[in-house]
Amino acid sequence: MVRPTDKVAARPRGMPPGWTPAEAAATWARSHPPPFSPRALQATLDGDEHDLRRRLRAFLTSHHSLFAPVYNASLPRFRELSLARLVAICRAGEGAGGGSDERFLSVRDFAAGRASRVLAAHEIAGLADGSMATKLTVQFNLFGGTVARLGTATHHDVGGPPGVGAFLDAIDSCREVGCFALTEAAYGNNAVEMETTATFVGGGSGGGSGRGQGREPGWVIHTPRPAAAKLWITNGACHAGWAVVFAQLETGGRREGVHAFLVRIRDAGGQVLRGVTIEDMGVKMGNNGVDNARLTFDHLWAPRTALLDRFSSVSPTGAYFSPIPTPRTRFLAVADQLLSGRLCIAAMILGTAKLVLTISTTYATTRLSVGPSGASDTPLLSYQLQQRALAPLVARTYAANVLNNFVKRRYSAALAAGGSGLSWAAVVALCCTVKPYTVAVAAETVTVCRERVGGAGFLAANRFGDAVGFVHAGMTAEGDNAVLRAKCAGVVVELMGKGQAGRLYEGSGFDWSGAVGGARFSSVSPLPAGDVTSLAGQAAAFAARERHLFAAAAAAIAASAGSRSALYETLMHTHAMVLQRAAVALAERLALAALVAAEAAAASPADRAAWAAIRSLYALDAMARDAPGFLAAGLPPAAVVTLDAAIDKVVRGGGTGCAPSGVGPCLASYVDAFGVGELTMAPIGGDWLAFSAAGTDGELPPGGVARM
Amino acid sequence: MVRPTDKVAARPRGMPPGWTPAEAAATWARSHPPPFSPRALQATLDGDEHDLRRRLRAFLTSHHSLFAPVYNASLPRFRELSLARLVAICRAGEGAGGGSDERFLSVRDFAAGRASRVLAAHEIAGLADGSMATKLTVQFNLFGGTVARLGTATHHDVGGPPGVGAFLDAIDSCREVGCFALTEAAYGNNAVEMETTATFVGGGSGGGSGRGQGREPGWVIHTPRPAAAKLWITNGACHAGWAVVFAQLETGGRREGVHAFLVRIRDAGGQVLRGVTIEDMGVKMGNNGVDNARLTFDHLWAPRTALLDRFSSVSPTGAYFSPIPTPRTRFLAVADQLLSGRLCIAAMILGTAKLVLTISTTYATTRLSVGPSGASDTPLLSYQLQQRALAPLVARTYAANVLNNFVKRRYSAALAAGGSGLSWAAVVALCCTVKPYTVAVAAETVTVCRERVGGAGFLAANRFGDAVGFVHAGMTAEGDNAVLRAKCAGVVVELMGKGQAGRLYEGSGFDWSGAVGGARFSSVSPLPAGDVTSLAGQAAAFAARERHLFAAAAAAIAASAGSRSALYETLMHTHAMVLQRAAVALAERLALAALVAAEAAAASPADRAAWAAIRSLYALDAMARDAPGFLAAGLPPAAVVTLDAAIDKVVRGGGTGCAPSGVGPCLASYVDAFGVGELTMAPIGGDWLAFSAAGTDGELPPGGVARM
Structure with a gap:
């Protein structure tokens, strides 16, 4: 062996002695001052309920010891913690002597034209704890919203004098906790075929079996076999005293379709009632603070008034009345709360995307790696790799955010207008594409961000594990993403058939002349060899793709009209992918329009430039991701091969400084506008x-970790 | 309200009374008999160590009570369970009176030309428990492999007479458990800059500080500050008695770079030694059976012989000898076990992809949804949506599998040939692209499969949660995927510069004339407007893309030659994405070649047709996914827009029956060839x-759940 005397090893350089992540963040901030106003961008992203959002953020932050995440705990502890957090939010106004106006949200908000309040509360609550937010959405939307909307005074006033709505108050304050028992083990994908029965039994006589006999007139609710067990029932395993149970209504030997019943499942002391069996579904891949249950009923008796009778009723003698003619349409009416549920999920999951982008971008300003000399002196965020990974996700999250804002406004307006007709159908289509789109953006965001923060992201305390679980829940909750996209496309094709596709854009102020609602579908002309970096070129490309896909979907559906089996073949075997892509194209086109509207409304040239950069990056990225789709719709190949360089340009901007036109170096300011802050x-x-x-064994220390 | 007397509700149809998932699976199997031999395909996919794989699968299956997954458990219980499982595998042969030949694997396998045995054991073990497999890979590859390879007799014989290798035996049987302490808190992305020191102190004198003084000559191992704490140390929090510690070696006032030391960290009774501080890293987003630790050293003394001295040694008087001239190259030599580590991770994560595809496909034959009449009578697998989601992932997993087989053979051959020179450099490039490629395929597979099985996949018992955590660990373990891709591309460009890129294909039998190793890069000619469904067209397109990207990378690197700052700018700021894409293109081109080789080697026309269908689907899917890249490389736009229809055709085949040319209806047989079976x-x-x-609260019942 030889001693290499001619090579003197350098001392490793390391970080400077006093180096801290905080110092690194401050250095980055000093060299990248935002040229635009993150607060102005935040105001647009938040969109509504600014005061509520501010108050709820402050509440969660000031109750840190309750809301700080915990990781090493037992299943029972996770569930109690999520409930305690929900209760704290629901009763926050009480100490101040306030009534329901002081609450952060109420089941009455939907009917009062304040759906925006419920949805904003979902987004902020989801930042703190996905499990708590999931319990919240079941309590306020699925359970509470159904009782409020499908129920009548009988149900609103349980536990109090008539006309006061004591039960709605008790839901608002979480003094009564409920669950929503729709899904059955074998019918999660076809709820209208569910097997649970609710059989009306007259007083003393009864056509029913067993335990219902000899009591006053009422319902016998029964699970005929394991395939009909209610599954995944949130709040069911531990906390719910009440359930909205969906069952096939039968009276006088006739089945009238799926109806909703408000029934007790536990007594006031928490004991499960006779006739109800509740099993704990146990550990899940996420949201373990949610107590999901399997519920079965063995001839459970419930009073006649258990039927939520806004749309259907049964007389004391068992006579059935409903203005809605068929079981299928009755089911759609009772399952309507699923529609707002999709907006609730989109709101929560949008918050998750904002959260992980905030965490990842902040970390990338403080985590140093190899610099030009080989020393660890260069923040990850300065790398092309990091900027190209994160910047398009930030742009897509902006896009999903303004799209959600648009759909929320449309939903609220249509609800206020009575919730029916063609405008309502358009809103159904919008809700069925905004949820899948938002969740898909968030799912990719969570995965990419976890990878780009490296091993640190694998530690539970850094919240990516919870985020991954939460987005997975979102993919299939309130309707599988793919099923919803298919529904969206189907509704749009129906609207097209009636010449009413323009209703998708109703009241939006968007220029939709080139899109589905504004053109004949037979005339898809090739796009000019335009500049993909200009708004005009981007808008034309998005509109052309949307038209192209919906034209194909509409033609296929038209060709199979009149034959049930031919239509099934089209929808399920030959054109399923076309419907999927059409729904995505619609969402992406609407998001582009919403970004353009945000840009137009910005107050300063710098803010407008920031929106323009985000919009352009979003559009270029979408074109690159679906190059075959845009090509097929007429985007010139020569334009497709320029996309990568165009994305580079909008990400890097003029160099390493922060200017609106360089999204990458400005990322910390762009995510600042998400307003996650102390959360x-x-x-x-x-x-x-x-x-x-x-030395906290992976848990947050008391007082938490101060953010940068 | 009106009574709709004219509409009589149909009784819900439900499943037939005797319906079970097993019956549904049997019905599907009867109507879709495999036209090819799944066992023959499995033999090719397994590739090597057929007997070991069979024995290990049988061992895991026959010890069901130990290996059946558990979900609702505490952190300590998860860790003890993973250790108990690892110990059972390590000592399986002992009861039969066997020596090391009876073992499933040994640290001696690498040197004995049996790396294939270690890697096969990783894949099968990973099917049962990712945490256990992670502990296994640290024990056998990172810790054991380093002791075997960098250590000499002194280290191999600890605890026994000379020449026997008692310590290696103790590692094989898990009687000694070790950990691998490389990564530091601030240097996970730049290990060569680590700050932990190992200072040689002569007997009685010593230039060292504190506790090292007054003892026999040896090393003082020290953590100077929190940034230098060893992080993520698997086996560290609970089980390791020994550590291979990497530290900056200093003797006689000179630093000689990073070296590896074998040190005790716990005594035989499990007590942590003085000078060592171990903190538990706590809960993670997955692999919670792995006990990751943070390790710090406070002037820990270790004997002179602690230095693993295969490549460098220090005399009793402190004189340093090494045949390797610079600290950086010495680091590369000691970190070499990371290379096999990448193959270990690829093997484990490949198993995860096979597992989730098996679960998802089986479920899709038994889960019924809406049929033509509206009743729940149609298996999900018959839907286009399900087939188009799963089939390309099956094809990509086949591709990743045969690519792994190719790289494993190349690694073994190069190791046997001495592990150096240009062929070794080619193997480094291959290992640095096969791990990212395999993990990326598995990560998408896990996510898509979870979504396509719906809510059921969210239940921990269905294993998607563990799979998601495991693939996330794989993304960044043993080198961040993106960093490895960049390294791969850099090495290939170096080989190109020497006219040696053909070494990538050495001994493969592949026709690589059109690829990186076989063409001049200045002459990238446009592809003919060929048929993207033919092998010739696919091979030409893949080769063209590979050439195009490596030509761009090579040109950019050549243009910045001679200037360190210009080269840094190229690699980190302007061409980082090109390097990423080039490494992917290489992996995909090699996988295509490996699929072609599998097809050529198949014994029957039906098996050849099966391989051809998988190959074509894989190629078409890859082209559709990177349409801009293929377009830029000359694939005609007219061909790009036909990809979707071509994918449809190979997925659907001639109809609903199972024929090799229709991958979708045959999916159950294609995943049967993964051989997951009872696991x-x-x-x-x-x-x-x-x-x-x-009623098991979400846990597996005793005896498990029989598979279909």
Whole structure:
């Protein structure tokens, strides 16, 4: 062996002695001052309920000891914690002597034209705890919203004098907790075929079996076999005293389709009632603070008034009345709360995308890696790799956000207008594409961000594990993403058939002349070899793709009209992918229009430039991701091959400084506009080195980790 | 209200009274008999170590009570369970009176030309428990492999007479458990800059500080500050008695770079030694059976012989000898076990992709949804949506599998040939692209499969949660995927510069004339407007894309030659994405070649047709996914817009029956060839309805759930 005397090893350079992540963040911030106003962008992204959002953020932050995430805990502890957090939010106004106006949200908000309040509360609550937010959405939308909407005074006033709505108050304050028992083990994908029965039994006589006999007139609710067990029932395993149970209504030997019943499942002391069996579904891949249950009924008796009778009723003698003619349409009416449920999920999951982008971008300003000399002196965020990974996701999250804002406004307006007709059908289509789109953006965001923060993201305390579980729940909750996209496309094709596709854009102020609602579908002309970096070129390309796909879907459906089996073949075997892509194209086209509207409404040239950069990056990225789709719709191949360089340009901008036209170097300011702030609650969003040395066995230290 | 007397509601149809998932699976199997031999395909996919794989599968299956997954458990219980499982595998041969030949694997396998045995054991073990497999890979590859390879007799014989290798035996049997302490808190992305020091202190004198003084000559191992804490140390929090610690070696006031030291960290009774501080890293987003630790050293003394001295040594007087001239190249030599580590991870994660595809496909034959009449009578697998989601993932998993087989053979051959030189450089490039490629395929597979099985996949018992965590660990373990791709591309460009890129294909039998190793890069000619469905057209397109990207990378690197800052700018700021894409293109081109080789080697026309269908689907899908890349490389736009229809055709085949040319209807047979069998261990891979009704609170019942 030889001693290499001619090579003197350098001392490793390391970080400077006093180096901290906070210092690194401050250095980055000093060299990248935002040229636009993150607060102005935030106001547009938040869109509505600014005061509520501010108050709820402040509440969660000021109750840190309750809302700080916990990771090493038992299943029972996770569930109690999520309930305690929900209760705290629901009763926050009480100490101040306030009534329902002081609450953060109420089941009455939907009818009062304040759906925006419920949805904003979902988004902010989801930042703190996905499990708590899931319990919240069941309590306020699925359970509470159904009782409020499908129920009548009988149901609203349980536990109090008539006309006061004591039961709705008790839901608002979480003094009564409910669950929503729709899904059955074998019919999660075809609820209208469910097997649970609710059989009307007259007083003393009864055509029913067993335990219902000899009591006053009422319902016998029964699970005929395991395939009909109610599955995934949130709040069911531990906390719900009440359930909205969906069952096939039978009276006088006739089945009238699926109806909703408000029944007790536990007594006031928490004991499960006779006739009800509740099993815990146990550990899940996420949201373990949610107590999902399997519910079965063995001839459970419920009073006649258990039927939520806004749309259908049964007389004391068992006579059935409904203005809605068929069981299928009755089911659609009772399952309507699923529609707002999709907006609730989109709101929560949008918050998750904002959260992980905030964590990842902040960390990338403080995590150093190899610089030009080989020393660890260069923040990850300066790398092309990091900017190209994160910037398009930030742009897509902006796009999903303004799209959600648009659909929320449309939903509220249509609800206020009575919730029916062609405008309502358009809103159904919008809700059925905004949820899948938002969740898909968030799912990719969570995965990519986790990978780009490296091993640190694998630590539970950095919140990616919870985020992954939450987005997976979102993919299939309130309707499988793919099923919803197919429904969206189907509704749009129906509207097209009636010459009413323009209703998708109703009241939006968008220029939709080139899109589905504004053109004849037989005339898809090739796009000019336009500039994909201009708004005009982008808008034309998005509109052309949307038209192209909906034209194909409409033609296929038209060709199979009149034959049930031919239509099934089209929808399920030959054109399923076309419907999927059409729904995505619609969502992406609407998001583009919403970004353009945000740009137009911005108050300063710098803010307008920021919106323009986000819009352009979003559009270029979408074109690159679906190059075959845009090509097929007429985008010139020469334009497709320029997309990568165009994306590079809008990401890098003029160099390493922060200017609106360079989204990458400005990322910290763009995510600042998400307003996550103190709710980041992840060590790598703060001084991760101090956290690592704190000896807390992976848990947050008391007081949390201060964010950068 | 009106009574709709003219509409008589149909009774819901439900499943037939005797319906079970097992019956549904049997019905599907009867109507879709495999036209090819799944066992023959499996033999090719397994590739090597057929007997070991069979024995290990049988061992895991026959020890069901130990290996059946558990979900609702505490962190300590998860860790003890993973250790118990690892110990059972390590000592399986002992009861039969066997020596090391009876073992499933040994740290000696690498040197004995049996790396294939270690890698096969990884894949099969990973099917049962990712945490256990992670502990296994640290024990056998990172820790054991390093001791075997960098250590000498002193280290191999600890605890026994010279020449026997008692310590290696103890590693094989898990009687000594070790960990691998490389990564530091602030240097996970730049290990060569680590700050932990190992300072040689002579007997009695010592230039060292504190506790090292007054003892026999040896090393003082020290953590200077929190940034230098060893992080993520698997086996560290609970089980390791020994650590291979990487530190900056210093003797006589000179630093000689990073070296590896074998040190005790716990005594035989499990007590942590003085000078060592171990903190538990706590809960993670997955692999919670792995006990990751944070390790710091406070002037820990270790004997002179602690240095693993295969490549470098220090005399009793502190004189340093090494045949390797620079600290950086010494680091590469000691970190070499990371290379096999990448193959270990690829093997484990490949198993995960096979597992989730098996679960998802089986479930899709038994889960019924809406049929033509509206009744729930149609298996999900008959839907275009399900086939188009799953079939390309099956094809990509086949591709990743045969690519892994190719790289494993190349690695073994190069290791046997001494592990150096240009062929070794080619193997480094291959390992650095096969791990990212395999993990990326698996990550998408897990996500899509979870979504396509619906809510059932959210239940922990169905194993998607563990799979998601495991693939996330794989993305960044043993080198961030993106960093490895960049390294791969850099090495290939170096080989190109020397006219040696053909070494990538050495001994493969592949026709690589059109690829990186076989063409001049200045002459990228446009592709003919060929048929993207033919092998010739596919091979030409893949080769063209590979050439195009490596030509761009090579040109950019050549243009910045001679200037360190210009090269840094190229690699980190302007061409980072090109390097990423080039590495992917290489992996995909090699996988295509490996699929072609599998087809050529198949014994029957039906098996050849099966391989051809998989190959074509894989190629078409890859082209559709990277349409801009193929367009830029000369694929005619007219061909790009035909990809979707071509994919449809190979997925659907001639109709609903099972023929090799229709991958979709044959999916159950294609995943049968993955050989997961009884190791499926997920309720939805069996009678999920019985599981749902079993009342086990989400845990597997005793005896598990029989697979279909």
